[in-house]
Amino acid sequence: MMDIRQLRYFVAIVEQGSFSRAAQFLHVAQPALSLHVRNMEADLGTALLFRSPRGVEPTEAGAILLRHARIVLDQMTVAEEEIRGHQNDPSGEVRLGIPGTIGQILAVPLITAVHQRYPKIRLRIAEAMSGFILEWMREERIDLAVLYGQADDHGIRTQHLLEEDLQFFGPADGIRPEPLAATGTVLSLAEVASMPLILPGKGHGLRDLLDDAADKGRHALNIVIDVDSYNNIKALVAEGLGYSILPENAIAAEVAEGRLQSWRIDNPPVSRGIHLAYSASRPMTNAVTVVLALTRETLRDLARTGHWVGARIADGA
Incomplete structure (x- = not known):
């Protein structure tokens, strides 16, 4: 079975017109070139080169191989250039x-x-x-x-x-008669867990995280409404139906506009x-x-x- 190296050697021998010049051009020992040609001729069952007064020339079979070898080598060059180009300009x-x-x-x-x-x-x-x-x-x-x-x-x-911080939040005017800490201050997870909470249902990633945090602290979450949509949670909280815990980014706009108020959670923090x-x-x-x-x-x-x-x-x- 011929390989790319043998095809390159064969083309170089024909184009240089001699084994010695091809050996110098390829930086390969001349006996190695001769051995490759003999192996190719043995594989194909026919002579590929003959010596003439003008130097080494291809036989009829050799001319056929030369034509196809040049096509194969040209395609390999195109493939290499395309691969290098793909590395520099991926698609x-x-x-x-x-x-x-x-x-x-x-x-x-x-x-x-x-x-x-x-x-x-x-x-x-x-x-x-x-x-x-x-x-x-x-x-x-x-x-x-x-x-x-x-x-x-x-x-x-x-x-x-x-890491994304979670925050406890509620309606701007609050919903419980007893006062909470000033907005922007810190509440413990125990305090947060006791509030009426509107949270995603079980199986939701955020709910599972909060359940795990509460279980580790031996707290019971006081969940009054299950709803998976963040927008619905915020709307229900704004209506005064409960408090909730969401990523800070999810409530940042409403807090900035004064429609919600928020508190950091600590002891332990939740993220x-x-x-x-x-x-x-x-x-x-x-x-x-x-x-x-x-x-x-x-x-x-x-x-x-x-x-x-x-x-x-x-x-x-």
Whole structure:
């Protein structure tokens, strides 16, 4: 079976017109060239070269091989140039899954950054709850994901990039006769747990995190309404039907406008991790590799610049 090296040697011998000149051109010992030609002739069962007064020339079979060898070598050159160009200017489709709450913050700056830096990449963003996104990763329906929580299983690797603070909040005028601490101050988790709470239902990532935090502190959450939509939670709180706990960024606008008031939670503080996930079981295309790096960079920039309110870069990220 002939290989690319043998074809290169054969073309060089014909073009140089002698084994000795070809050996000098290729920086290969002349006996090695002669051995390669003999092996090729043995594989093909026919002579490929003969010596004439003008030097080494191809036989009829050799001329056929020369024509095809040049085509093959030209195609290899084109392939190498295309691969190098792809490395410098990646192209293709990249599928990214993100929770809707993160999509509101990340999607526009990330799409803009990809479009500016890598115009040949088509970035598709799919939004869903973290649990669904993790399933998409396991089923290889998406290439990358931003998740709440780690998922280092089933051939998936995650990088812990950010921590997002959660805050307790209520209607601007309060709903209980006894006064709370001044807005902007700190409440303990025990105090927060005793308030009438409007929270996502069980199975929602945020609810599971709060349940775990309460269980560790041996507190019982006083939940009066279950509703998964952040917008509905905020609307119900604004109507005075209860308090809630959401990421600081989710309520920042309403707090700034005076429609809600908020308190930090301490003893212990409550936050959740933001993780960037990718497949460890299959090779990443160059397009996926650069989008992974750009997503990491964009997430850090959002926290560093304060565009993601309440987020901070995780230790070691």
